[in-house]
Amino acid sequence: MSHYQVEGNDPCDWTDWESAGKTRGGPCGRAAGSWERYEEDAEAAAALGANAFRFSVSWSRVEPRRGEFDEAALERYARLVVRLDALGLEPVVTLLHYTHPRWFHDETPWTSTASVDAFGRFSARTARALGPKARCWTVLNEPLVLVLGGYLDGQVPPGIASARDAARALDHLLAAHEAAAAEIRAAIPGAAIGVAHNMMGFAPERARNPFDRALVRVAGRFYNQALLDAFGEGRWSAYLPPFTRLAGRRPGLPASLDFFGVNYYSRLHLRFLGDGGRIGSFAYRDPHGRGLTDNGWEVVPEAFPPLLRQAASLGKPLFVTENGLADAADTKRAAFLEAHVGVLQAAEVEGLPVHGYLHWSLVDNYEWLDGWEPRFGLLE
Numbered sequence: 134m135s136h137y138q139v140e141g142n143d144p145c146d147w148t149d150w151e152s153a154g155k156t157r158g159g160p161c162g163r164a165a166g167s168w169e170r171y172e173e174d175a176e177a178a179a180a181l182g183a184n185a186f187r188f189s190v191s192w193s194r195v196e197p198r199r200g201e202f203d204e205a206a207l208e209r210y211a212r213l214v215v216r217l218d219a220l221g222l223e224p225v226v227t228l229l230h231y232t233h234p235r236w237f238h239d240e241t242p243w244t245s246t247a248s249v250d251a252f253g254r255f256s257a258r259t260a261r262a263l264g265p266k267a268r269c270w271t272v273l274n275e276p277l278v279l280v281l282g283g284y285l286d287g288q289v290p291p292g293i294a295s296a297r298d299a300a301r302a303l304d305h306l307l308a309a310h311e312a313a314a315a316e317i318r319a320a321i322p323g324a325a326i327g328v329a330h331n332m333m334g335f336a337p338e339r340a341r342n343p344f345d346r347a348l349v350r351v352a353g354r355f356y357n358q359a360l361l362d363a364f365g366e367g368r369w370s371a372y373l374p375p376f377t378r379l380a381g382r383r384p385g386l387p388a389s390l391d392f393f394g395v396n397y398y399s400r401l402h403l404r405f406l407g408d409g410g411r412i413g414s415f416a417y418r419d420p421h422g423r424g425l426t427d428n429g430w431e432v433v434p435e436a437f438p439p440l441l442r443q444a445a446s447l448g449k450p451l452f453v454t455e456n457g458l459a460d461a462a463d464t465k466r467a468a469f470l471e472a473h474v475g476v477l478q479a480a481e482v483e484g485l486p487v488h489g490y491l492h493w494s495l496v497d498n499y500e501w502l503d504g505w506e507p508r509f510g511l512l513e
């Protein structure tokens with residue numbers, strides 16, 4: 134679960150974005166009320182047989198004004214960790230899941246180096262507050278998705294559309310990961326530090342078309358591989374035609390990572406257009422006739438194993454940090470779960486180092502671009 138999607142009434146950049154009418158999905162409002170009832174959510178997870186619980190910390194609640202930390206908010210998350218521990222649920226803590234405090238984009242934006250210090254401070258305070266029961270950290274959720282949406286096409290806060298800013302933002306996010314890892318390790322010796330990376334299957338719309346196939350290679354390198362390079366080699370260079378290159382170097386990054394988290398949902402079919410304006414088009418399709426999910430995504434467990442292999446090439450333990458589907462009528466969920474867990478069984482036999490699976494999501498939650506319509510929850 135992520136704080137904004139379940140807690141409700143979080144005073145952050147996303148709330149302002151919604152009030153300004155910039156979302157398709159309408160307001161998040163009270164969400165699932167988890168700020169008040171996290172412990173009930175945790176009990177429900179335990180009752181389902183789970184042994185881990187991923188949640189994120191709202192930076193805007195913890196540091197509502199720059200440099201001023203809200204001890205009560207930190208204490209709220211610390212209480213949750215104690216309860217998770219008592220229920221036998223391993224807390225998996227995310228520090229940045231898309232939203233920012235209201236002051237952040239004006240005072241220390243991701244395009245400036247000040248962001249790294251700001252995030253480091255927030256991470257240190259949070260790690261100290263949550264303490265040694267919080268052993269497992271996915272510092273950043275889907276940093277590339279944040280950069281693409283927030284800095285390259287401006288669809289989500291801060292609503293910037295600039296390749297230069299996107300390159301800077303990614304560099305500083307990765308530096309912030311490194312800073313956070315150091316702070317968490319100092320506060321909680323033995324903590325395991327990871328990242329949650331959204332990985333996507335890509336297929337040529339016309340199986341034999343060389344241009345569609347080339348597009349698939351470019352997309353896979355940009356979307357899936359660049360972040361693996363960053364955490365594996367400490368440098369990355371991602372090219373998105375025609376004019377975008379996100380490149381950088383952070384030699385300390387590999388040592389700041391203990392495990393790699395894969396968020397996997399679906400696959401896109403790419404078609405080369407080359408009509409001057411657009412290089413290609415992408416769409417979800419249903420070649421196997423399984424039926425798309427409620428938000429139109431292909432159900433395709435077959436695209437999962439190659440991505441796990443690609444992630445395993447990093448040489449670190451893997452976790453599936455997200456996997457699930459929007460299915461309000463619950464007609465596809467059981468088969469989806471069986472098929473994807475089956476992939477993990479096969480991965481284990483193959484010797485891939487997959488150490489855990491976190492389903493997305495425990496309860497229905499606010500979906501960033503689509504509001505309350507897609508129902509990802511195991512529980513309504």
Ligand code: IFM
Pocket residue numbers: 135138275331396455493500501
């Ligand atoms: O709900 C989101 C989550 O916040 C990040 N990963 C993808 C999920 C489904 O869109």
